[in-house]
Amino acid sequence: MSSSVFDPPHPSLRIQPVVVEPKPFREFKAHDTLSPTVLLNPSFENLNLGGESSTKGRRELVDLASEEVGGEDLEDWTNKEIEDVSVCCLSGGTGGNAICSTFSPMTTTFILPISDDGGSSSEILRCLGGPSIGDIRSRLIRLAPSPTSPSCPPALAAVTRLLSHRFPWDVDEKEAKDLWREVVEGTSELWDGIDGDKREVLHRFFVFFESELLQRAHKGFSFRNCSLGNVFLSSTQRFFLSLPAAIFLFSSITQTQGRSTVIPAILTNHTATIAAELANSQTILGQCNISHPVVAAPPPSAAEPEPPARPVTPSPPIRRRQHTPSFGYLRVEDGIESPSSSGQATPTNGGGSGSSQSSGGGKGGGGGAATKGGNLVFTRTRAAGGDSDEGEHEEEGGGLESRIQRIFYINYVGTEIYPLASPEYLNALESKEVLVYSCGSLWTSIVPCLALQGVGSAIAESNTLRAKVLLLNSENDRETKSYTALDYIDAIVRTLNRYDTPPPLLPQTQTQPHTFAPSAPHLTPSSFAPPPSPKFLPTDVITHLVYLVDGRVEVDVSAIEALGIKVVAVEREGASEQDRKGKKKKGARFDAENVRRGLGRVIKGLGRS
Structure with a gap:
């Protein structure tokens, strides 16, 4: 059997996880009038909420929130400009892209998940695999x-246009292949x-x-x-057997502006697949099926013959990982x-034609992704109302049938695994001054960056x-229907507590069976104990919440501040009262200027703490 790139010749060469001593549990005393929503929330039920006088509880919370978290005196931040701050930003695709220009003047590290199995990526994953x-x-x-900027050299603008180009989806397969042939032959x-x-x-890499x-x-x-940028990045990753090397080459050719770097949340050359466990015990496999499930493509027109159907590979069963005494816990290099590459059947984590069969789904459909010749064309769904981003089609629709309880990673045989966070990711958390949980899809963009070993400890x-800032989405989507700001906080705190270290194993006689809907993939009984009492308090991982006053997500300021989290409200610059009311109805969204002003207030506030 050939060895994997993750199997070095000597065990001493393996990267060992960093062992972090458990953080001492601190008693958390909250205000008497703390919202019942928080008291009933699962992630806060073990935080030992006290019942002392409101004055004493609030004073202790303020002291806790304003503790000095490093060696530098916070007073030095009074005159600090936002351009002088180093940032670690956790984000996904669409939501993070809308505000990424905010961070261009700063020293910023963007952390992105590698679990997206839709769009042009779905076809690459189906045929070639990889992250x-x-x-x-x-x-x-x-x-x-930007290629349209007057300051951009023409040669660089041409490179960016090439790597930004996407072949049309509303053409027949022969025409699309002819367009690719022109690119490969250099005649396009x-x-x-x-x-x-x-x-x-x-x-050379297109030919490869x-x-x-x-x-x-x-x-x-x-x-x-098909996206030519995806083709180039996937090709370089396969050639170098290194996603960071591929990112470096892509950045060098496009001359990425500012002081920004992009780092994958997981360091692997294999496909990372996520699944969602719902409150009703159903399980949904794959990011597409969680956030925008695949729907049937419209019938082809008379002028376009129907393409032959590809065989659909049955979805592999998902099961909780069993203990393997001789090998211990499986690592990402062993599981993903x-x-x-091994000649086995392609699982449905790759999207493509098979993705439409792998969903545990939910009745709250609404929107989805139509298969267009193997690639997926998305229809993003809002819980209700809102404006569409440029280039996207949005529809009114409901959310999932039941709330998401957690997101977890599985390998290609359907076994749950606990991946390690990328070393560069952990280094960024240990060296940057501000952490930003970006706006975007909570469960499929942000949480996959958090459900990794070592991330909770690195943040806390x-x-x-100095600041750990949550940019609250201005409206909910399919994943977060009816969520309030407290629900967003709960999801982040719960995830970091659950996945910071692998849970202890239960004896086989103590495993608990699960009940699943017939349409959901079957999971075998769990071999893991329930997560222990949380060791990270809300203020350990979130210090500030920034929200748009025009947003449609409910923000209970008093309850959030009672947790020790400071709340920063941001208004759209230059918006009249009438504009704000109208935007409230449609759904306002963060832009680069809003984020800049919100972070500026957070940074200035640190100097006054």
């Missing part, structure tokens, strides 16, 4: 100089303006991608809706593996993080 690179590619393109007009070394590098596809010609790769025990 999902769609969100990373879109962030790198956003950080590159997309090459205009690109000369010299950059053209050679780009062309073509050779990889030819080795798997039986899978019938579809170029409809691309079955495409960092000696450099």
